[in-house]
Structures are given as structure tokens and as C-alpha cells.
Amino acid sequence: MSTTSLLVQSLPVLAQGAVLTVKFAVLSMVFGLMGAVVLAMMGIRQSDGITSGFERVVVNTLAALARAYVSVMRGTPLLVQIFVIYYGLPSLGISLDPTPAGVIALSANVAAYMSESMRGAINGIHRGQWLAAYSLGLSWGQTLRYVIGPQALRIAVPSLSNSLISLIKDTSLVSVITVTELLRSAQEVIAATYQPLPLYLAAAAVYWVLCQILEWVQRWYEKRLSLPARH
Numbered sequence: 001m002s003t004t005s006l007l008v009q010s011l012p013v014l015a016q017g018a019v020l021t022v023k024f025a026v027l028s029m030v031f032g033l034m035g036a037v038v039l040a041m042m043g044i045r046q047s048d049g050i051t052s053g054f055e056r057v058v059v060n061t062l063a064a065l066a067r068a069y070v071s072v073m074r075g076t077p078l079l080v081q082i083f084v085i086y087y088g089l090p091s092l093g094i095s096l097d098p099t100p101a102g103v104i105a106l107s108a109n110v111a112a113y114m115s116e117s118m119r120g121a122i123n124g125i126h127r128g129q130w131l132a133a134y135s136l137g138l139s140w141g142q143t144l145r146y147v148i149g150p151q152a153l154r155i156a157v158p159s160l161s162n163s164l165i166s167l168i169k170d171t172s173l174v175s176v177i178t179v180t181e182l183l184r185s186a187q188e189v190i191a192a193t194y195q196p197l198p199l200y201l202a203a204a205a206v207y208w209v210l211c212q213i214l215e216w217v218q219r220w221y222e223k224r225l226s227l228p229a230r231h
Contacts (some may be wrong), residue, residue, distance in 0.1 A: 003198045010189045010199060019157050024171045026092055028106035029164055030193035035111030040118035042066035064226035066115070068116050073112035079173050084178045114163050122148055148155035154225045165211050172207070181213060182206055191200025 042062040073081070085108075086101040096104070125148050133143035175184035186203040190196045 006193060006195055006198060007202055010186075010193075011204065012207060013189055014182065014202060015227055017180060017182035017203075018210070020110060020180060020185075021168065021171045021207075023180040023212065024102060024106065024174065024179070025164065025168050027103050028167055028171075029104065030109060031107035032110035032114060032163075033165075035107060036114035037154070039066045039069065039111060040122065043070075043115065043119045044122050047189055068114060070112045073109055074116075078105070078109050079176065081109055082173060082177060094228035096112065097172070098177045098179045101177060102171075102179050106174070110163055110167050111168075112161055117156050117159035117163065118152070121152040121159075124155055125151050133230075156220055157225060158218065161221075165214050168210050168214065169207060189210050218229075 011089050042065040082102065082105040084100065085105045087097060089096065089101075122144075127153075129141055130146055133147045138147070172183040175181060177185065178184070180188070182203055186199045190199050193199070
């Protein structure tokens with residue numbers, strides 16, 4: 001069989017795997033973003049102005065827990081985290097199917113990275129803007145939502161987009177727990193045809209195309225954020 005015929009016949013299988021890869025990335029990004037927001041809020045919540053000793057302890061404890069979580073998730077390989085969730089949790093009586101296990105692992109991992117991007121962007125806003133908002137009677141949450149958040153978003157978009165691009169590539173790791181995403185789909189065709197080179201190259205090309213699309217969306221959104229507001 002020629003390489004062209006092989007790729008044409010394999011296209012439906014690879015396309016199905018690519019669709020699952022995108023679904024995996026989107027789900028993981030959504031849940032990861034939710035987790036990142038929580039972690040970032042835990043990490044940046046300031047104890048300034050808190051008069052209660054108990055509240056101050058709670059705020060500092062939450063910040064320490066967020067730092068510990070981020071340190072563990074960033075300091076251990078994603079593949080190990082996938083194995084812990086899929087193969088390790090059953091020993092505690094928690095059994096997960098491959099798909100939810102993969103989504104949980106990817107979400108937990110990307111949440112740590114995105115939370116640092118958010119925290120860095122928020123901390124990049126001058127402290128005086130917090131104080132000015134407080135002087136106008138805004139609460140911490142209102143200041144974050146209406147004053148700091150919109151500015152921090154512009155700073156964080158590039159790094160958040162990079163996290164999503166990395167996530168697209170990281171989905172290939174869930175193939176080790178038999179999730180039939182793009183890489184696993186290519187491997188199944190390879191097992192039947194014994195022609196690994198063209199199929200692995202085809203899978204790599206699909207990953208590249210997906211990442212290029214995301215890079216285009218990132219640039220478009222950055223330009224949109226940089227446009228002056230219309231009145």
C-alpha cells in the first residue's frame with residue numbers, strides 16, 4: 001500500500017481521534033480554569049485590613065495550601081499524575097474510567113500553571129490601584145472584578161493561551177491509559193498496517209495544525225483586547 005493510500009484510508013480514524021483530543025483539551029481547560037481561579041484567589045487574597053485574627057489565619061492558611069498544591073503539580077511529571085489517578089486511586093476504593101481519569105489529571109495539572117499566570121498578572125497591577133479602590137468604598141471582591149481583573153486579563157492572555165496549546169499536546173499522554181485520542185488512534189492504525197513513520201508524522205501534523213489554530217485565535221483575541229473601548 002502506498003503512503004498516500006495509507007493516509008487517505010487512515011484519515012477518518014485520525015480525524016475521530018483529533019475530535020476527541022479537542023474535546024479533551026476543552027473539557028480540561030474549562031475545569032482547569034475554574035480550579036485556577038480558585039487557586040489564584042487563595043494565593044492573592046491579602047490579609048490587609050483584616051482585623052480578626054482567625055480570618056487572618058484562614059487567609060494565610062489558604063495561601064499556603066495553594067502554594068503547596070501548585071508546587072506539587074508543577075514539580076511532578078504529568079504522566080505520573082495520570083498514573084496516580086487512574087492506577088493509584090483504585091487502591092483507595094475510587095475507580096475511574098479512562099476518560100474521566102484523563103480529564104481530571106489534565107485539569108488538575110493545567111490549573112496549577114494557569115493559577116500562577118493569573119496570580120502573576122494580578123500582582124503585576126500596581127498596588128496603588130487596590131488602595132484607590134478601597135478608598136472609594138469598593139470591597140476586595142469588587143476591586144478585583146471591576147478594577148484589577150480587566151487589566152490583569154490583558155496581561156494573562158498570552159500565558160493562558162500557551163497553557164492551552166501545551167494542553168493540546170499533553171492530551172497525547174492519556175493514550176497510556178487507553179483513551180483513544182489522536183495518538184492512540186494513530187497507534188491503532190500502525191498496529192494494523194505496520195507503517196509507523198507516515199502515521200506518526202500525520203499525527204504530528206494534526207497536532208501542529210491544532211496548535212496553529214489556537215495561536216491564531218490567541219493573536220486575534222490579543223488584538224481585540226488592545227482595541228480602545230467604544231463609547
